[in-house]
Amino acid sequence: MHKIDSSTATPEGLFTIGDPVGGTPATVVTDDWLNAVQTEIVNVVEAAGMPLEKPNNAQLLAAIQALIPPPLPAWRTGDFKLTMQPTPEDGWIVCDDGSIGSEDSSATNKRSAECETLFKLLWNGVSNTYAPVVGGRGASAADDWTANKSIGLTKMLGRALAVAGNGSGLSLRGIAQTVGAETHVLSNGEMPAHTHANTLSDPGHSHANTINDPGHVHANTLSDPGHVHSMGYQFGGTSGGGAAGQAGVFYSTPNNTAAAATGISINNASKATGVTLNNAGASSGVSISNASQGGDAAHNNMQPTVFLYAHIKL
Incomplete structure (x- = not known):
């Protein structure tokens, strides 16, 4: 691109309509200048991807x-940005976990009338738990x-940022x-199922x-129905009686006595012996040793993270 530089242009490279009275000619538009202007315009159109x-x-x-992208919308109170700049621009403050308020307040970050809009935004939009007054x-x-x-x-x-709301699941x-927490110690319920190496020791034992x-007796019952024997006799005598060989005397002689069961029975009543066997208690001596694992230390919960400054608009 260049300014008009024909012989009839002004020394500043400008056009003139000339002055016939004073003898100044009008500026002659040269082909090289017109082609330069046309090329510049064509380049812009084609750079945008448009056919002529x-x-x-x-x-x-x-x-x-x-x-040319449209201008960014103006920053609003409560807008937030991450930056490498430690010092905020005018109308911004560093997010330092401090507090804001009026000039006569006890705020630790900024005490100024500029803070009123942000003060009210926090008061109305955030619970007292997270923006305490x-x-x-x-x-x-x-x-x-x-x-x-x-x-x-x-x-x-020192905190990661996330989006408020109720995400699916x-x-x-x-x-x-x-x-969240930067570190965490696992509870028993959070530990994965696992086993320990065990050592069993059994020295053996006796009792x-x-x-x-105490001894014991049985109660006996004797039953005797009585019995008789059958006996045979031989009879003899004399007609004279008196002693043997005398007439009129009879005599008998036993011959056989038949065997007979007595019928006697003895019943023994049942009786507990009373014998007891006592085993003295004895320690088995068996022991099981579980090998210990772990050290009860908290583990790191942090994801890979980069830390920047955060500023918020007043």
């Missing part, structure tokens, strides 16, 4: 709009501001809510036995 269209007299404007919350954000109370900024230092998370026999 002869009847379209708005192509240059469309090309410029396509090549010193001295407790009153009837409204306006009342607490007028009372020169300070409000805590949401906790951000996830827990509901409120705005400015803080959760001392004591036998106790």
